[in-house]
Amino acid sequence: MSAVATEYETVIGLEVHAQLATRSKMFCGCPTTFGAPPNSQTCPICQGMPGVLPVVNRRAVELAVRAALAFGLRVNPACRFARKHYYYPDMPKNFQISQYEEPLAEDGSLELEVDGAPRRIGIQRLHLEEDVGKLVHEGDFATALSSLVDYNRAGVPLMETVSRPDLRTPEEAAAYLKAFRAVLLALGVCDGNMEEGALRCDANISLRPRGSTELGTKVEIKNLNSFRNVQRALSKEYAHDYRYFPEPDLVPLQMDAAWVESTRAALPELPRARRQRFVSQYGLPAYDAGILTQSTALADYYEAAVRAHPANPKALANWITSELLREVDAADDTAIARSGISPARLAGLVLLIDDGTISGKIAKDVFARMLASGEDPAAIVKREGLTQVADAGALEALVDAAIAANAKAVADFKSGKTAASRAVVGQVMKASGGKANPAMVDRLVQEKLSRM
Amino acid sequence: MRTIHELTAAFAKGEASPVGVAEDYLARIGALDDRLGAYLTVTRDDALAAARAAEARYRAKAPLGPLDGAPVALKDVFCTRGVRTTCGSRILERYVPPYDATLVERLKAAGAVILGKTNMDEFAMGSSTEHSAFQLTRNPWDLARVPGGSSGGSAAAVAGGLAAGAFGTDTGGSVRQPAAFCGVVGLKPTYGRISRYGLVAFASSLDHVAPFALDITDTALLLAATAGHDPLDATSVDAPVPDYVAALASGVKGLRVGVPDEYFGAGLDPEIDRAVRAAIDVLRDLGAAIERVSLPTTEYGVATYYVVAPAEASSNLARYDGVKYGLRVPGGKDLIDMVSRTRAAGFGPEVKRRVMLGTYALSAGYYDAYYGQAQKVRTLVRRDFEKAFARVDVLAAPTTPSVAFKHGEKSDPLAMYMNDVYTIPASMTGLPAISVPCGFNGSGLPIGLQLIGRPLDEATLLRVAHAYEQATPWRQRRPELS
Incomplete structure (x- = not known):
């Protein structure tokens, strides 16, 4: 068996449907x-009532162009909608308005890192289409006596991107999806909520002998609608005849070159560029920078904290990655705002450590209180009397007592x-209720022991 | 039989009342339509309410415009809120739209009194109105003959005095041909000139909203009230609407009229040939320069049309599946079976024929040979016209190769299709074209002169048609119905 496993490789291509963040539907x-x-x-x-006509949502086109430019795709000077036919009651017209031979954009890529190694995954095309409705079956699909149709989702604007079959492992596929999602969030093109179906993924998977450049028979897995919950519904892709033809109710979309360029110029900083800047500007390790740029909200949070306390960006990064992200989901763009700790307050906490007011250990307690109450750290420290004891006289008495009680040490x-x-230092810290300045205690203990 | 402009002038002077006139038309429909079969639905109450509102405006000396109070009919292909819209099909027999077509909105806004919905070939597929699932419509000039189609009900209503004006749709000739058969005016404007929103689609790239009228002035009024950009129709043209009525009286002196050789070939009824050539002589006498032109791709028109139109129809009609509205045939063993049974029972033979043709033409492996090729031919046909319009201002030709035929006479689909040979080219190119009465054959059946114009140049078409109409007596003659 292992011989077979080494001779074949997996080839994965992903089709991602992203719901565009528009207020109104596609048509x-x-x-x-x-x-x-x-x-x-x-x-x-x-x-899909008799007599109705579609009109293109301009905002959807703008968002799709923004995404196309971010992935380095070529925005075609003209593109066209096409009708894709198949009978299914979730589709009111029994055809879907999509794009076929003349998509909005072609040929780009997404750069990502898998286990620290950079990978460039090709993106073949990006096009606009409308979503379908939702069927609710009375009981199990096969035996249901009736089904209900909800057309709320029908006509919602979708942007479909088709990757090239450049992915080799499930880990790469997951990394692609995460990086893809982060870009869309940074652009404001899609809210990325996979539970609500705002981002859906179909995978085309095939096996081929290692070294071969031809693709094997493709298997399509539909609706991988969360990173974790991969549906097991494997199905062979049938050769549907969708009878595509250009949508006669819509004129071709002409893309004004100057407008495309101004859209390109107005693109925000993308996650990858921001990560690199975090490394060079704040001296963060690449790993930390990667975590902090997982979402625009998180990266914005970090930079706001740095603005409030510019002297110690590394410590701020540590507090966010090790403490704050234990409490909130880094991938959830809105969670950070709901944590109750503003960037300025987190910066205030680090400042209290850096100026010697509290110890790092006390700071963790203060952080826990901040999470619970959202209070200002300085106010907590003041009220709870947590200010570090740095008075040499008071510390000396504690050190002497600890030495007297630790003959063995x-x-x-x-x-x-x-x-x-260290045992003596620990004793002093304990006796001070954690408030003693650890550096001063250490120095005093060393001095006194050496003199004995 | 009074025109719209005569009626509304009488309303303004207080010599006639919109309610009285509406009642007269409704009474005439009641008396004659059993024989004529023009209407599928008569909206008596709505019509009288609209007439009363118009009457109040005239009394207040504040009519909405030259259509206020005008009694008109609508082909049953236009969606009317709260009034069933059948498209002449069993599948929509009980369908009541929740919205008004843009055309209907504009007519209502202009004060028009909508008398009802008229018969048509099912989904506008046909040239005789015999493909209606509900009833035959008879030609007011000879009840044994067809009114033409697919807008036969609207044409018969106007010709028979059962409406002062009407709207139909022209996809391959469906307004011009019945206008010619019934001796009234039918104008297919430029593609996109009148919004298609709310027109139940047959072939989207070919469907045109088009008025019928008793004379050219009324035609100009109906066009002016309904033309213009509609944000709900992406293919509607965003260009200003000129004052068509004001331009009517300019005459034809100095205009160049092209006569395309290919429209006078084999298959043309000699009586029509003579009548149309005589009409061209009238234009010459009025000061137009007549010139022979050639449109060599004319012979490919019918074949091309019968690829494009069924292909688009097969797509547009896919939505009638029994799921959401219209007919549903119960008892299917599953969803596919329910859809199949519904469509089998709901569509008539001509619709099924075209859906099958169109499905085939769009299928993988055939698309390039059929739909793709047909679109290329359309481009060639368009170039033919561009070349001709580099030399002439309008083209003059027959509207149809024959006069109105008898019910059941053209049972072979291909013979029926060939009746559209002269109207199809303007449909495929979206060029404005009008059919104007230009005489009668030996049996007293009307003949139509077709004028084709440059894109968005309805004004010139109407001007030429008006000059011709004013110089000839044809509009005085009306069918005897009693």
Whole structure:
């Protein structure tokens, strides 16, 4: 078996459908809000009534162009919609308005890192289309006596991107999806909410002998709608005849070159560039920079904290990656705002450590209180009397008491086991309730033991 | 039989009342339509309510414009809110749209009194109105003959005095041909000139909203009230709408009229040939320069049309599946079976024929040979016209190769299709074209003169048609119905 496994490689291509963050649908004025009562967000157009006509949502085109430029795709000077036919009751017209031979953009790539190694995954095309409705079956699909159709989602604008078959492992596929999502979020093109279906992924998977450049028989896995919950519904892709033809109700979209360029110029900093800047500008390790740029909100949070306390960007990064992200999901763009700790307050906490007001250990307690109450760290420290004891006289008394109580440690120290001083330091810290300045205690203990 | 401009002038002077006139038309429909079969639905209450509103405006000396109170009919292909819209099909027999077509909105805004919805070939597929799932429509000039189609109900209503004006749709000739058969004016404007929003689609790239009228002035009024950009139709043209009525009286002196050789070949009824040539002589006498032109791709028109139109129809009609509205045939063993049974029972034979043709033409492996090739031919046909319009201002030709035929006479689909040979080229190119009455054959059946113009140049078409109409007596003669 292992011989077979080494001779073949997996070839994966991903088709990602991203719901564009527009207020209205692709071809009518209905709202796109998620979770509304069934069919409450529909009109004759998205219900496919006789006589209706589609009109292109300009905002959807703008967002798709923004994404196309971010992935380095060539925005075609003209593109065209096409009808894709198949009978299914979730599709009101029994055809879907999509793009076929003349997509909005072609030939780009997404750069990502897998296990620290950079990878460039080709993106073949990007096109616009409308979503379909949702079927609700009465019981199990096969035995259901009736099915209900909810057209709220029908006509919602989708942007489909088709990657080249450049992915080799499930890990790469996941990395692609994460990096892809981060770019869309940074652009404001899609809210990225996979639970609500705003980002859906189909995978085309095939096996081929290692070294071969031809693709094997393709298997399509539909609706990988979360990173974790990969549906097991493997199905062979049938050769559908969708009878595509140019949508006669819409004229070809002409892309004004100057407008495309101004859109390109207005693109925000993308996650990858931001990560590199975090490394060079703030001296962060690449790993930390990667975590902090997972979402625009998180990266913005970090930079706001740095602005509030510019002297120690590394410590701020540490507090975010090791403490804050234990409490909130880095991938959830809105969670950081709901944590209750503003960037300025986190910066205030690090400042209290850096100016010696509190110790790092006390700071963790203060952080826990901040999470619970959202209070200002300085106010917590003041009220709880957590200010570090840095008065030499007071510390000296504590050190003397600790030495007197630890004859064994003193003896060990004298016999050359200098590490024994730590037991004394620990004793002092404990006696001070953690408020003693650790550096001063350490110095005093060393001095006194050496003199004995 | 009074024209719209005569009626509304009488309303303005207080010599006639919109309610009285509406009642007269409704009474005439009640008396005659059993025989004529023009209407599928008569909207009596709505019509009288609209007439009363118009009457109040005239009394207040504030009519909405030259259509206020005008009694008109609509082909049953235009969506009317709250009024069933059948498209002449069983599958939409009980379908009541939740919205008004843009055309309907504009007519209502102009004060028009909508009398009802008229019969048509099912989904506008046909040239005789015999493909209606519901009833035959008879030609007011000879009840044994067809009114033409697919807008036969609207043409018969106007010719028979059951409406002062009407709207139909022209996809391959479906307004011009019935206008010629019924002795009224039918104008297919430039593609995109009148919004298609709410027109139940047959072939999207060919469908045109088009008025019928008793004379050219009324035609100009109906066009002016309904033309213009509509944000709900992406193919509607965003260009200003000229004052068509004001331009009518300019005459034809100095205009160049082209006569395309290919429209006078074999298959043309000699009586029509004579009548149309006589009409061209009238234009010459009025001061137009007549010139022979050639449109060599004319012979490919019908074949090309019967690829494009069915292909688009097969797509547009896919939505009638029994799921959301219209007919549903129960008892299917599963969804596919329900859809199949519904479509089998809901569509008539001509619709099925075209859906099958179109599905085939769009299938993988055939697309390039059929739909793709047909679109290329359309480009060639367009170039033919561009060349001709480099030399002439309008083209003059027959509207149809024959006069109105008898019910059941053209049972062979291909013979029926060939009746559209002269109207199809303007449909495929989207050029404006009008059919104007230009005489009668020996049996007293009307003949139509077709004028084809440059894109968006309806004004010139109407001007030439008006000069011809004013110089000839044809509009005085009306069918005897009693």
